[in-house]
Amino acid sequence: MTRSPWAREYARTPDEYIWGLGPSEFARAVRALLPTGASVLELGCGEGRDSVFFATCGCDVTGVDVSAAGLAKAGRLARAHGVTVRWVRADAARELPAGPFDLVYSCGAIHYIPRRQRARLFPRLKALTRPGGSHAHVVFTDRRIYVEKGERIDYFAEGELSRIYADWLILRCEPAMIACAQDGTPHRHSVEQFIAQAVESPRP
Ligand SMILES: C[S@@+](CC[C@H](N)C(=O)[O-])C[C@H]1O[C@@H](n2cnc3c(N)ncnc32)[C@H](O)[C@@H]1O
DSSP states (O other): OOOHHHHHHHOOTTTTTTTOOOOHHHHHHHHHHTTTTOOOEEEEETTTTHHHHHHTTTOEEEEEEEEEHHHHHHHHHHHHHHOOEEEEEEOTTTOOOOEEEEEEEEOOOGGSOOOOHHHHHHHHHHTTTEEEEEEEEEEBTSSSOOOOOOOOOOBBBBTTTHHHTTTTTEEEEEEEEEEOOSSSOOOOOOOOEEEEEEEOOOOO
């Protein structure tokens, strides 16, 4: 069902939050874009750190992940913060919740979706987005490849997301390196941090 090793890791570590309890830096940056009460769809929400953060900011959040063990942790994190998130166990390449959403967000997740499925996914995500809404993704790129835990990834080429979103307004497209040691060996992954906004068509 998925090429990601993380479902196995969540099941092995039921009492730990391997990605941490607080939000990613990217989620904090994206927050600035959100209108009050925004509806947010997170793909590959894992243990829930960013979905719960958006919910604590007053957003109406749906978090999707393939991993039941990840979502169980995410549910606990939401309860600890006193917020409600709609958790959906699904393969995002095949099944998406009904929209519309103001923000479609992913952090370190959609590179696990095979490229041929991504080609169908992006138009569907765009169709689920309100006019003027945004998409924000952090994806692994092929500049520095480090394979851990047997994961299988179709790495994004730098600029690939800009081509996919050529019909949107690109607000941010930045290469970066992120530090990681999930396999016990400190290493880095090359990523692209990408934010784009749907262009509202002029009223007739
Ligand atoms: C590296 S983890 C990141 C988790 C979370 N976004 C975070 O930053 O804490 C990638 C996540 O994507 C999920 N994932 C991978 N492929 C998926 C798919 N096809 N549909 C839904 N979730 C998927 C994995 O289960 C995992 O939780």
